[in-house]
Amino acid sequence: RPSLLWFRLDLRLEDNPALADALAAGGPVLPVFVHDPAGEGAWALGGASRWWLHHALADLADQLDRLGLPLILREGDASGCLRELLAETGAEAVYANRRYEPAAIAQEAEVAEGVLASGAKIYFSNAALLFEPWEIRNKSGNPFQVFTPYWRTCREQGWPGPVRVDLKKLAKIPAKECPRSLALDELGLLPDKDWDAGFYEAWQPTREGALARLETFVREGLDEYEGERDRPDQDGTSRLSPYLHFGQIGPREVAAALKQGAGAVAAGADKYLAEIGWREFSHHLLYHFPQTPEAPLRPEFADFPWRENADLLRAWQRGRTGYPLVDAGMRQLWSTGWMHNRVRMVAASLLVKHLLQPWQAGARWFWDTLVDADLANNTQGWQWTAGCGADAAPYFRVFNPVTQGERFDPQGDYVRRWVPELAKLPPKFIHRPWEAPASLLEDCGVVLGNDYPEPIVGHVEGRGRALAAFEKFKSAR
Ligand code: FAD
Helix, strand or coil: CCEEEEECCCCCCCCCHHHHHHHHCCCCEEEEEEECHHHHHHHCCCHHHHHHHHHHHHHHHHHHHHCCCCCEEEECCHHHHHHHHHHHHCCCEEEEECCCCHHHHHHHHHHHHHHHHCCCEEEEECCCCCCCCCCCCCCCCCCCCCHHHHHHHHHHHCCCCCCCCCHHHCCCCCHHHCCCCCCHHHHCCCCCCCCCHHHHHHCCCCHHHHHHHHHHHHHHHHHHHHHHCCCCCCCCCCCCHHHHHHCCCCHHHHHHHHHHCCCCCHHHHHHHHHHHHHHHHHHHHHHHCCCCCCCCCCHHHHHCCCCCCHHHHHHHHCCCCCCHHHHHHHHHHHHHCCCCHHHHHHHHHHHHHHCCCCHHHHHHHHHHHCCCCCHHHHHHHHHHHHCCCCCCCCCCCCCCHHHHHHHHCCCCHHHHHHCHHHCCCCHHHHCCHHHCCHHHHHHCCCCECCCECCCCCCHHHHHHHHHHHHHHHHHCC
16 A cells, blocks of 8 residues: 655655655655645745745656656645545555644644544654754753753764665556646745746755755865855855755755765864754754744843834845845845845844844744745744844844944955945945945945935944843843
8 A cells, every 4th residue: 555755844855764764664655745834833934935845846746757756736734635645545654754843743743643543654754853852952851052062962972874765666656546736836836926036046946956056065165164154255155054944955965975075174064064053953942942933032031122113124124224234135135035144143133233123023024035944043043143042142242234244245245246336335435335435425326315325223323222222121120
């Protein structure tokens, strides 16, 4: 009898333990994807993620097609859809890989109950992480809340290698024996409005695209990673985040590729693995503290005196804060669905500190606009910036968006790329155009306050306001 392979955030055939287990069971394997927005709870996929998912599914369907198999697409409640498929196909088991978001865990429990009630079996494996969140504990048996000891404990376990999947064992399924499937377009994942042209330029959202990036990065980027990873003007990071999020490539595969490249590039590999470590840590935190996408890990921050203001939020979202590094990042995000990590930190800090907007509002915007939107990483990134998460930057440390720009984009090339209004300004003023002499601005064709905004709040004033809010909050406790 056949089994169902329920694809989730594990959209690959290699290093896929659920597929390996389904194959080991011996019968034919029917691959299924269920589009279940309601099953994501408050965090249904944003626009940019839906774009990526569409292409990742198209690619997975192509790979399966080459092996003589369909990808069966269904839409609706995952539990109901899978039970229907069990009944239609007479399958005896469902194989799947775990997810760690609260809504996905609840969905998993519901699916398991439904599958067992219909007399079939269900098995879950791990395709997404090097270490399951519950495997890593501190000496008192509790979850970690500080990265360094967490990662040290992980490292002591050694990296698991990729899971071997013998694709030759996949039995072809003739079209007439396949259960009905929706066409991919029927899932309606692509946008109605044409905002995605830049996405097509920036990304190849396929398994092949993931492998090519990994290969190029190990060959050309790893050596320099430690020095270049903070430079948004360089192509110094791997840009694997959306592939890792959707499971088109897995962290075990990435770790194995780094090992092959070790030796001359060992230092870069270590640093890079530590970033994969932050991804693991974020999932560890989300699993153990499932309230954190909405609520601060440090509960006292629930009373922080944010000053919600729709105009400030909008200016930030549109890349019109008057701080060139931040605006460049916000526009890169809108155009390509991705933003450099250093710029994410500075842009997020400006929103929560200078502008005193709640971190949850920023997290929501990122959720909708990032192709790598990931509930664990995004929550951790925002809480870290807002000072209310695990191992977070202390609240009183406020990034200066001007000096950050001068340090990490010294020639201003990143700003020139994304804020073309300022393209003609020399490096000396590109991160502080309001200090440029009027004649220079005129020569460069910039009218501040018109072509490009004045700073939305002065750095000294914004920083002072943030610190005053923090003092007030501390003394009220
Ligand atoms: P690389 O430097 O090549 O790193 C390799 C991989 O390690 C990344 O692909 C990612 O999976 C992981 N990683 C790197 N840095 C981090 C980090 N700080 N935390 C967790 N994992 C990390 N990352 C997401 O994947 N999704 C998000 O929704 C997300 N939201 C963020 C929000 C804020 C406010 C901040 C400050 C960071 C956020 N990050 C998020 C983390 C980080 O910015 C991205 O993972 C990184 O920029 C992706 O680019 P890359 O693949 O080139 O990174």
